[in-house]
Amino acid sequence: MAKVGIVLLVGVILVATFAPFLATQPPQEQNLEDSNIPPAGLTYSSEEIAFVDGERQTVTNTVQGSLDHPLGTNQLGQDIYSRTLYGARTSLAVGVLGTVIALLSGVTVGLIAGFYGGRVDDGLMRFADIMLAFPALVLAIALIGLLGPRTLEIPDPFVAAGLADGMPETFTLPLTVTLVVALVNWVWFARIARGEALTVREKNYVKASRSLGASNRRLMLKHVLPNSLTPIIVLATIQVAVIILLESSLSFLGFSGTNLSWGFDINQGRDLLATSWWISTVPGLAIVLAVIGINLVGDWLRDALDPDIGGERGGM
Template identity: 65%
Template sequence: MSHGRLSNDRGGLRGIVRGGSGGESPVISPRTLRNLRSELSRSLLAKFGIAILAVILFTAVFAPLLAPHDPTDQNLDNANVPPLGFTATENQTTSETVDGEVQIVEEEVVVNTTAEHPLGTDSLGRDVLSRTMFGARTSLLVGLFGTAIAVVLGVTVGITAGYYGGRVDDALMRFADVMLAFPSLVLAIALIGLWGQASLRIPDPLVAFGIASAEMPEDIVLPGTVIVVVALVNWVWFARVARGEALSVRDQEYVKAARSMGGSDLHVILRHVLPNSLTPILVLATIQIAAIILLESSLSFLGFSGAQLSWGFDIAQGRQYLSSSWWIATVPGLAIVAAVVGINLIGDWLRDALDPGIEGQGGAP
């Protein structure tokens, strides 16, 4: 599963690179694949990271089939139910009429767990497990699309700056520095404030084709503004890395050779500079996915993303019940931790396996 995912990713990158040049070889060489495999077999943490991400990904894709309840279904009679294996008490105020007098009785009642809600319910009686499963969709969508846009933007700017150098480089990189000067969360909030919270609703194929229960939400919400905003906040990192790579690749003799054959700048960039700069960009991308998931959660927590089904949003919802119903905020919180740790472990694995010190030096396989 995880391997399949990765090679899909690679196919995507290859598509970008192939766009203008039309060669036949993969961007990632057989030797790199060997490195990836041997590093994976050596590293327990890498396997762990892949396993975590595989679970989250699987959950996100098949959420309508896996989730026990409609995540938006409210039931006030069943509110604040604790997860299985825990008990909780609740102060209940009841009024009774005793001998013609109204008496107000305050009593502490025990809220029972039910197998129907294995991870409990929130203050409106919505199933925490189902909400966390559907929340994975928002996080991964924002993480993947946001990173993809940031990569395209950052790599374009960075490679242009690094390859041409001089004033082009000065201008682009000073602009990037200005972007870096803003705290990312503040910048993101400002941009959302400027553009509003547009989102795109895509019919969920699992529901539309009747594979999953019709009770499940029929749309996948793609938070458009948030995706664009997190990309705009994070592209700078890609620009800086891509620029550095382009600067060093630019002086390689094969670039000189391509130019001496009459290769245009576009040819040299697409055929040589970009493929040879991709490794650290790929590593950075994995780490940035984690950072963007965190940023999305922060925005949702603060209520700026407009998402109603998101880990960050649920944490914000559960915050006020933290003392009595801790699970409402804790479960999505743990989901964020798991996703970020898993993705970072994968990033470490890629970094170790694709070490540029090994790449391009020839010799040892």
């Protein structure tokens, strides 16, 4: 299973990186004449009532999918294939960046709480518990309301180098969403890091190092942190998937600040689910595959890094 996970994950990463080359047309380009075209190989017929020469008739419209739009188009005639490729960029960027921010802040808090213990521990961890008491999505929406939907335009290096003409020149990173998903998820890192720090600080090598005059900062960063990393790495992997889901939920609800996102696309096709089902289904499948891939890799990492299992049951 780990192989499947790695293939999926590497696939998502490659797609996100090389989206300008893989896309058939700019993801934002609208073409209202080509709206609601089904994926290649499928035909879609709709009956509508029209008045031809003053008579009421039932006209059957048949639209044929073609390789021009391999996964069809949406209501605005945008190419779903290209939009899904670019959506991978948003999901992955928010997922990874959000996890990194959550990890850095959570591990810092957890390490300090676990290492010093006592009142410091109580104070920090009770605050973390309070954060946990809020439902993640509600907290995220409240925070976005507070901060406003800021975005960051990052120039696309491929386009800037003239390798992919016609594609969007910048990539829109939803800053607020990235920050908010990190704020919602840092608690998990704090808890894990604290638990590990509590165990590791009792180890003899920490005491030995202290008896040689090492400072608390040195003990934390050189001895406690490196020996606490394993579960933190595993958690980080899983959190990328959790954050991708959270980002999709937020952009589905329209809070993302970018309109190139899987969740946003799902929302666009929501009203047309009965007729043009592919508009929502394609980005939905993309989310499923990305999350499954990351989770499988996370499971494998957990087994591989667990000395009790020895990495053999990981399937690699």
